[in-house]
Amino acid sequence: MVLRSVLLFVLAAVLEIGGAWLVWQGVREQRGLVWVGAGVLALGAYGFVAAFQPDPHFGRVLAAYGGVFIAGSLLWGVVADGFRPDRWDLTGAAVALIGVGLIMYAPR
Template sequence: MNNDGFDGLENSPAGDAANVQNASSSFVWTSQTITLSVILFVAAGLLEVGGGWLVWQTVRENKNWIYAGTGIIALIGYGFVPCLQPTSDFGRVYAVYGGFFIVLAFAWARQFDGYLPDLGDLIGAGIALSGVLVIMLWPR
């Protein structure tokens, strides 16, 4: 290693990108990693939707500020959960999470606000979830 802490390509941004590419191309989905990933997507979604809903309750429904504080804590937790995904592809993880978020947002609204998704909501959510599962599980 030289004096500036730079030790060739393997420690450079280009080397990091190459290492990430090599790691992601060697990643293989198993039933265990799929289960873990789905659990993490659901946990992230519950934290994000739930946290957002709690803040919404304070701002839009004049609930106590404890709701907002709890929501903020949940949203902070949401920021960390996707980092636990078994694959290292940031963009793909967040893209796939989007489909789970759509489904969970409708489920949350149904459970806590009595919102009844219509056929268009259900078809759209099904398409979104199907699409992100293709993105997630496509062999690479």
């Protein structure tokens, strides 16, 4: 169950961050409407993927996903844009991922 949840978070991050990046590229880098359209489709798909999380509570899932988004965004920047996170970026991402673990997987 935890593995499924983690994989869904990773897929959601790829879709949401990737979708936002495609829109950014289409608008800010003037790559055109095809890029924007692909981004909008990816962002829509993100919403569906998030709905498949095993936890039934929307607020918990989206709050936890916020931590995945933080870490995933930094990683995306490294891979796609040559961004170099500093120690504070990495520390913040680690804290956020610890939060994900507490929110989603702590025993209740």
